[in-house]
Amino acid sequence: MFESDGLPLYLRIKGIILQRIITFTYNDKLPGELLLADEFKVARGTIKQAIDSLVSIGMLYREQGKGTFINRDALHKYYTDLPDALVTFNAAMPVEVEILSLLSTMANQEQADRMNLDLGSQLMRLERLFMQGEKVMGHSITYLNSRVYNDLSHVDEVSPLYQQLRETFGYSPTKATERFMPVICDAKLAGLLNIDQGSALFRIERTASNLDDLVLEYSITHTQDATLSLQIVANQSVVNQQWNCTVSKAR
Numbered sequence: 001m002f003e004s005d006g007l008p009l010y011l012r013i014k015g016i017i018l019q020r021i022i023t024f025t026y027n028d029k030l031p032g033e034l035l036l037a038d039e040f041k042v043a044r045g046t047i048k049q050a051i052d053s054l055v056s057i058g059m060l061y062r063e064q065g066k067g068t069f070i071n072r073d074a075l076h077k078y079y080t081d082l083p084d085a086l087v088t089f090n091a092a093m094p095v096e097v098e099i100l101s102l103l104s105t106m107a108n109q110e111q112a113d114r115m116n117l118d119l120g121s122q123l124m125r126l127e128r129l130f131m132q133g134e135k136v137m138g139h140s141i142t143y144l145n146s147r148v149y150n151d152l153s154h155v156d157e158v159s160p161l162y163q164q165l166r167e168t169f170g171y172s173p174t175k176a177t178e179r180f181m182p183v184i185c186d187a188k189l190a191g192l193l194n195i196d197q198g199s200a201l202f203r204i205e206r207t208a209s210n211l212d213d214l215v216l217e218y219s220i221t222h223t224q225d226a227t228l229s230l231q232i233v234a235n236q237s238v239v240n241q242q243w244n245c246t247v248s249k250a251r
Contacts, residue, residue: 009042009046010046010047010049010050010053011050011053013036013040013042013046013047013050014049014050014051014053014054016040017030017036017050017051017054018054018059019174021054021059021070021075022075022174023171023174023210024166024170024171025171026070027070027170028069028070028072029067029068029069029070030051030060030067030068030069030070032067033047033048033051033068051068055068057074058071058074059071059074059075081160081162081163081166081172082162082172082173082174082176082208083160084140084160084161084162084221087202087204087223087226087227089130089132089137089138089223089225089226093132093133094132095130095131095132095137096130096131096132096157097128097129097130097131097157098128098129098130098131098157099126099127099128099155099156099157100127100128100129101125101126101127102124102125102126102127102152102153102154102155103124103125104122104123104124104125104146105122105123105124105125105143106120106121106122106123107119107120107121107122107123107143111123111143111218114205114207114215114218115143115145115207115215115218116215117145117215121145121146121147122146122147123143123144123145123146124143124144124146124149124152125141125142125143125144126140126141126142126143126144126155126161127139127140127141127142128140128142129192130223135194136192136193136194137223137224137225137226138193138221138222138223138224138226139189139192139193139221139222140219140220140221140222141219141220141221142161142217142218142219143217143218143219144165144216144217145214145215145216145217148169148214148216149165149169149216152165152168152169165216171210172216173208173209173210173216173217174209174210175208175209175210175213176206176207176208176209177206177207177208178204178205178206178207179204179205180202180203180204181202181203182200182201182202182203183200183201183202183203183222184198184199184200184201185197185198185199185200185201185222189201189222193222193224195224199224200224201222201223201224202222202223202224202226203220203221203222204219204220204221204222204223205218205219205220206218206219206221
């Protein structure tokens with residue numbers, strides 16, 4: 001089940017359990033140690049080490065005779081929702097969101113391919129504008145998997161989208177792949193963004209999934225007056241000589 005990466009086995013299992021906790025795979029209580037040992041195909045003592053290490057940082061706590069429970073207060077120290085996009089708008093004023101529409105639709109071929117769904121699958125389509133004062137800075141269309149977010153009837157303009165999904169449904173995307181490309185503004189976008197047709201824009205395509213690679217979201221965002229600032233960390237494994245690369249938003 002595990003590829004060698006130089007970490008002790010219990011620490012690798014600890015990382016998986018922690019990921020499951022922060023993505024709400026587990027609700028309030030962990031499965032028993034014997035069940036986890038059977039799942040991971042390891043000795044019970046290894047599972048106990050992994051759980052003990054999470055208890056020591058306050059993420060879990062034990063109740064005699066009842067089991068091991070999740071400390072939701074401690075969880076907030078470890079969980080941070082993904083941002084809507086890895087871009088920074090070039091203005092001093094804060095960015096606010098205006099909801100244009102939220103409606104049910106069916107996946108076309110592009111959306112089905114991006115989200116690993118059948119053609120015609122049910123989606124929720126959310127359209128938003130990003131505003132700084134009276135100026136429109138960006139436009140976004142987000143398609144959400146209706147098999148997961150099947151009763152979504154309202155999105156407010158105050159809280160971040162992923163926070164609302166997590167609080168309403170128990171989980172939000174935890175992994176995202178984004179494609180960035182310069183494009184020329186067409187007539188429709190020119191009207192939405194109140195700019196001249198033919199202006200330069202930044203197009204961002206995002207596919208976001210959960211821990212099990214179930215695609216929860218596909219979105220297309222167009223922005224103006226924005227910059228992309230990334231930090232790329234690359235390292236080579238001493239075990240298998242393969243290169244690993246981590247890309248994050250630069251501070």
